[in-house]
Amino acid sequence: AQTVTQSQPEMSVQEAETVTLSCTYDTSESDYYLFWYKQPPSRQMILVIRQEAYKQQNATENRFSVNFQKAAKSFSLKISDSQLGDAAMYFCAYSPKNAGGTSYGKLTFGQGTILTVHP
């Protein structure tokens, strides 16, 4: 079974600084997806970034980027120029890549990291 581990229950960062959230996972599959989701107090789970395992290039979305180390099964999230609105719970998630062209992707989540941003 796949597992996802986030070893940092809480992290904090000063506004405008950079912070990195860690995630490791375990799978026997060679191709899969990894995601980072953000959950603010409103409860709405918001997609931050998506990585396909077969792509060696690290995904980036504006101030958010990942360091994907497939051999090490590591998938960290870097937030640059942190803003007050980045404060939230961040979840790392894994899903298998479906076969046959049908959409299927049960997500396995890590425990989450609470990010606090100090002004």
Add this chain to the structure above:
Amino acid sequence: GAGVSQSPSNKVTEKGKDVELRCDPISGHTALYWYRQSLGQGLEFLIYFQGNSAPDKSGLPSDRFSAERTGGSVSTLTIQRTQQEDSAVYLCASSPPPGFGPRDTQYFGPGTRLTVL
């Protein structure tokens, strides 16, 4: 366009009562997922729909839990004879078919917070 919506936003019920939670996915999304988020268990997968069929119900915790989807759109999660351990946030997500968006990417609703007294 409109995102995934869920109703009610909050539900308080008494132990032993039945509850129904509703999810309206993004229009055109063929895949629909239910998850449960609780303090003790974190985020857990419950069930997956492709169209109106449920190929994977492996996460439903007991036979008190059931779900259906009609018209390839709206889904209802039903919990019968609720117990206090059912208290959690129930999240719904939908995913577009191949060629209509980032493949295998799930978009979540705001969740329903269920409290069983």
